[in-house]
Amino acid sequence: MKATYLIAAFAPLVGAIVAGLFGKYVGRKGAHTVTILGVLISFIASCFVFSDVLAGNTFNGSLYTWMVSGGIRFEVGFLIDKLTVTMMLVVTSVSLMVHIYTIGYMVDDPGYQRFFSYISLFTFSMMMLVMSNNFLQLFFGWEAVGLVSYLLIGFWFKRPTAIFANMKAFLVNRVGDLGFLLGIGLVLAYTGSLDYKTVFEKAKALENISIMMGPFGVVSLMTATCILLFIGAMGKSAQVPLHVWLPDSMEGPTPISALIHAATMVTAGIFMVSRMSPLFEMSTTALSFVLIIGATTALFMGFLGIIQYDIKRVVAYSTLSQLGYMTVALGVSAYSAAMFHLVTHAFFKALLFLAAGSVIIGMHHNQDIRYMGGLKKYMKITWITSLIGSLALIGFPFLSGFYSKDSIIEAVHASKIFGSGYANFAVMAGVFVTAFYSFRMYFLVFHGKERYDQAPHDAHHHDDHGHGHDAKPHESPWVVTLPLVLLAIPSVILGFYMFEPAILKNWFGTVTAAGSPTGLPAIVVNAANDTLAVLRTPNNSSINMAIHGLTTLPFILAMSGVALAFYLYIVNPALPATLRQRFSGIVKVLEEKYYFDRFNDFFFAGGSRKLGEGLFRFGDRAVIDGALVNGSAKGIGAISGLLRHLQTGYIYHYAFVMVAGVLGFLTWLLLR
Numbered sequence: 001m002k003a004t005y006l007i008a009a010f011a012p013l014v015g016a017i018v019a020g021l022f023g024k025y026v027g028r029k030g031a032h033t034v035t036i037l038g039v040l041i042s043f044i045a046s047c048f049v050f051s052d053v054l055a056g057n058t059f060n061g062s063l064y065t066w067m068v069s070g071g072i073r074f075e076v077g078f079l080i081d082k083l084t085v086t087m088m089l090v091v092t093s094v095s096l097m098v099h100i101y102t103i104g105y106m107v108d109d110p111g112y113q114r115f116f117s118y119i120s121l122f123t124f125s126m127m128m129l130v131m132s133n134n135f136l137q138l139f140f141g142w143e144a145v146g147l148v149s150y151l152l153i154g155f156w157f158k159r160p161t162a163i164f165a166n167m168k169a170f171l172v173n174r175v176g177d178l179g180f181l182l183g184i185g186l187v188l189a190y191t192g193s194l195d196y197k198t199v200f201e202k203a204k205a206l207e208n209i210s211i212m213m214g215p216f217g218v219v220s221l222m223t224a225t226c227i228l229l230f231i232g233a234m235g236k237s238a239q240v241p242l243h244v245w246l247p248d249s250m251e252g253p254t255p256i257s258a259l260i261h262a263a264t265m266v267t268a269g270i271f272m273v274s275r276m277s278p279l280f281e282m283s284t285t286a287l288s289f290v291l292i293i294g295a296t297t298a299l300f301m302g303f304l305g306i307i308q309y310d311i312k313r314v315v316a317y318s319t320l321s322q323l324g325y326m327t328v329a330l331g332v333s334a335y336s337a338a339m340f341h342l343v344t345h346a347f348f349k350a351l352l353f354l355a356a357g358s359v360i361i362g363m364h365h366n367q368d369i370r371y372m373g374g375l376k377k378y379m380k381i382t383w384i385t386s387l388i389g390s391l392a393l394i395g396f397p398f399l400s401g402f403y404s405k406d407s408i409i410e411a412v413h414a415s416k417i418f419g420s421g422y423a424n425f426a427v428m429a430g431v432f433v434t435a436f437y438s439f440r441m442y443f444l445v446f447h448g449k450e451r452y453d454q455a456p457h458d459a460h461h462h463d464d465h466g467h468g469h470d471a472k473p474h475e476s477p478w479v480v481t482l483p484l485v486l487l488a489i490p491s492v493i494l495g496f497y498m499f500e501p502a503i504l505k506n507w508f509g510t511v512t513a514a515g516s517p518t519g520l521p522a523i524v525v526n527a528a529n530d531t532l533a534v535l536r537t538p539n540n541s542s543i544n545m546a547i548h549g550l551t552t553l554p555f556i557l558a559m560s561g562v563a564l565a566f567y568l569y570i571v572n573p574a575l576p577a578t579l580r581q582r583f584s585g586i587v588k589v590l591e592e593k594y595y596f597d598r599f600n601d602f603f604f605a606g607g608s609r610k611l612g613e614g615l616f617r618f619g620d621r622a623v624i625d626g627a628l629v630n631g632s633a634k635g636i637g638a639i640s641g642l643l644r645h646l647q648t649g650y651i652y653h654y655a656f657v658m659v660a661g662v663l664g665f666l667t668w669l670l671l672r
Helices: 002-021 023-054 082-105 112-131 135-153 160-191 196-206 223-238 245-251 254-263 264-274 284-305 311-331 335-362 380-394 398-412 422-448 479-504 532-536 542-549 553-573 577-581 582-590 593-646 651-671
Strands: 058-068 072-080 211-214 219-221 509-512 521-528
Touching: 002 023, 002 058, 002 072, 002 082, 023 082, 058 196, 058 532, 072 082, 072 135, 072 335, 082 112, 082 223, 082 254, 082 264, 082 335, 082 479, 112 254, 112 264, 135 160, 135 245, 135 254, 135 284, 160 196, 160 223, 160 245, 160 284, 211 223, 211 422, 219 223, 223 264, 223 284, 223 577, 245 254, 245 311, 254 264, 254 311, 254 335, 264 311, 264 335, 264 422, 284 311, 284 422, 284 479, 284 593, 311 335, 311 422, 335 380, 335 398, 335 521, 380 398, 380 422, 380 479, 398 422, 398 479, 398 542, 398 553, 422 542, 422 553, 422 651, 479 542, 553 577, 577 582, 582 593
Parallel strands: 509 521
Antiparallel strands: 058 072, 211 219
């Protein structure tokens, strides 16, 4: 199967190279054909690998040794298990849908071939990340997806906002990646290896080691390592306070919003922590840290979705909130639930982003939901798929999002670690908030009074897609709607079929009393931390879970959110403006996004500028130029000025000095 693994990983790279380097020669059709074919081959290969793993075959081995230094091997290798094949299928299937969708969305863009090259390169990078069996290859994939994300956010490089957004994403992710690199450094320093299997086997012996962490004092090695690794996940998976880059990344084309910022790249952090479960299970402190960060992200990022008017930003804040739910699951050791929600979320969130893109196409590149309304009769396919995606997002029973989200809520409720009470409140409140902002967008876009003719000219983004300002909405072409339909199918049924094996039968890993795996299961959970055990009752099943869900508090909260959105935006559409004015103080805080950007601009960006200015004035200008360069020149000049007075050129002056010297010498001899 090694050949199949290589095909799955490298087929998208071949497409990226052809489209990127030979785009002029193969043309638009050739570029999208070769990249779609590469991702399709990768998807088919992933399906073969998945069936092989289902048959009980796993693989963990090195394929290529890059170098050996100090007895440490730096290798390229694959770890193929249930966790890996799950991610392989998600990455390739969503990427395939996005590639097809892009044909219709980017049809008029002059960078057509370049865009296909980038998204295919991203698919390769993500496959290398999820298939790695060592930290070196993990870090390569980690940085590669970050690089491609930078290129794609700033794809429309003539837009100042796009350039600002991609630089912001790049810099914020460097903060997280520094922590990630330090965590890998600790792993290497104390285990002497970068191979997952070796590290996990040696980890138990390191459980009681403490290290000095500067101002933090003496801390557990495992706690420090796990928190540093998680800081990397905070950057990539956009957790508070390293979340600020993701909403701005919506400046990139919609297909990459779906592929990178909803379905795959932002879930890399969730995957990484799940893969590192043997380490995280050894530090309750690290788990509590993960839990609190995730709960804060889940609730407070959801609030920001309530006041957004840009259709893509509403979905972006929804992504932040759902990533918070996944992180909460990691914090309560419900790694299987986190991965379950990762998979279901990938499909229904990609669906929502692509549906948003379809709306943007139909509205001639207007993204402001205030100037939409009544699109149901113009865009039937986009309407029904958006409804499916929205219902899956809010966790409506029997749809995919219900099973994964309710599994997380039940796990949090069963947890006893520090922060679980706060997290329980956050995820429950988040259910109401999610339902409200999701159906606020849905009702404003597809129902109510038509408002598209009221849109000001600056609400329409032309960007080489120029259309008339007053043209009526229209349904998107089939290359756009086909991926919507194909993504809607797993958004409806995937949770039902995945719930029992993933949650009830613990498909991803094992529960162990010792906490140290003897082999290499995909996910390891200490028996004391097994919060998902509450769901493994004899009578529980996918059907029973959904029927029971109709009577639970999360369902009541979700329906309350939908009802409130219906009342405010359909029954009484004038009320939101009144409420917005009455609660202007709260709205101001939300519009400023809790002042994170202002603080970052003032403290970090402004502080860096002040520090640089100070170093220039006092370090460069005063010390280096003033004291060292100019100062040495002035010193030599002063000494020369003094010596110049002794070099008069008169013979009698020199004779006088010679006589004085001889007199002084004789005096010294006599006085000895």
